[in-house]
Amino acid sequence: MFNTVAIVGTGLIGGSFSLCLKDRELVQHVIGVTRSAASAAKALELGIVDEVLPLQEAVKKADLIYVAIPVDTTVPTMLQIMSLVTDKQVVVDAGSTKNVLCKALDNHPMRGRFVATHPMWGTEYSGPEAAVRNAFTGRACVICEKEKSDADALTQVETIYRQLGMHMVYMHAANHDVHAAYVSHISHITSFALANTVLEKEREEDAIFELAGGGFESTVRLAKSNPAMWVPIFMQNKENILDVLNEHISQLRKFKASLEKENADYLLELIENANKIRRILK
């Protein structure tokens, strides 16, 4: 139970985190920090935050500072926060890349107060309007380099995520970024590219609109995702994503070759191999 939580970035993740804490009465007062006045007003209107303050004031008043902003703005914002915190406070980041941030804070005198996390939950929507109650439940939360966090800070953060129904997975930040490229970032790239494919080639949009069933919607829905969030993620995790993307293009070329050569046996083999994903998906 926290007296005061500061949510830096009151969008999809920060907003949902706040609503989840409030619903479970795990916090008394939530302060929002946001760059845009419109987003501040919306967060207040939706009851995501109780007041909106500049970063410096918010940090001073908060027991827990929860940072959920585009990853290109995380390091400078976090350095500002870390220069203000005392050893009574806890700082958490929820970004989709972890290595750049963890490296930037590695030798910071207050490193112990920081807990690097990535709750594996999200939707294709963004902003305070996208915040949902009962987010996070049943999903994994990655905690990176936990040995660098003070024991009390770590326990507080684990406890709160568990209260939201998450289970913890621990790994080094560099490993996190590799895995995130596979289980999240590449899915977004294929979905964006699929949307561009259809928009480029299929001029009869009415036909798509009429015909698109569950399969299309499922593979392409991530293409609605916010570029302000995803461009920085892709840029920061470039090396890992390029590895996966090259492999993905070569896998698609196998399908292409099997069709060009009308090789049904090869096509069967490719699909049967893909079916092995059944043992990974629930």
Add this chain to the structure above:
Amino acid sequence: MFNTVAIVGTGLIGGSFSLCLKDRELVQHVIGVTRSAASAAKALELGIVDEVLPLQEAVKKADLIYVAIPVDTTVPTMLQIMSLVTDKQVVVDAGSTKNVLCKALDNHPMRGRFVATHPMWGTEYSGPEAAVRNAFTGRACVICEKEKSDADALTQVETIYRQLGMHMVYMHAANHDVHAAYVSHISHITSFALANTVLEKEREEDAIFELAGGGFESTVRLAKSNPAMWVPIFMQNKENILDVLNEHISQLRKFKASLEKENADYLLELIENANKIRRILK
């Protein structure tokens, strides 16, 4: 209201169609036709069909013959059916490709009794166990070359699909196959290829299992789909699928180039364009 319907292929589509008719009391008696004894037993056990008969006997007894089998077996099966039907009966196909079949039946003396349809509904599962009640509702049903069907046959088929909550879309079979490549077939290929990418590169399967969130599941779930259904679809719609697949690979290469060159502006442009899919997806 039909007295007797023969379902040729009692899997996902045929089985769901039967359950939907039964639930709405639109049929008195359903005969199943299936190649495997196990599938026949399952369809009986699940109440999908009331009896199982060989094709010839089933066709003779039925008012409506509904064919939902892998598309490589459709033409020979359909020719057999068409040689048996009278002008009191109606034959419907529900396959995912339409051009090869429509061409094969184009000059058939009983062509008028045939209605070529593609209900735009499905899941990644197959077999009688995959059949679900309340399938089809709210989705489009494509009817191809309706002018070649007898008016009474067409009206009966439209009426029954409407009673299941579908709306009709009319097009030439060749156009259907182009659109199906965009809104369905390419989604399956990207999903199969994405599964193969992850299985190839990500050796730490526990990590995927732990971390995979909604985004990954959404883009990769179609990779569970049955090769016995999909290999023939891909082979039959090869030309259209290759067109789309080539475009898709070139779209992925744009993402690759933008990352290699660290060109954030280009990446932004690609994603903003992909976001236009919002106006097509509900």
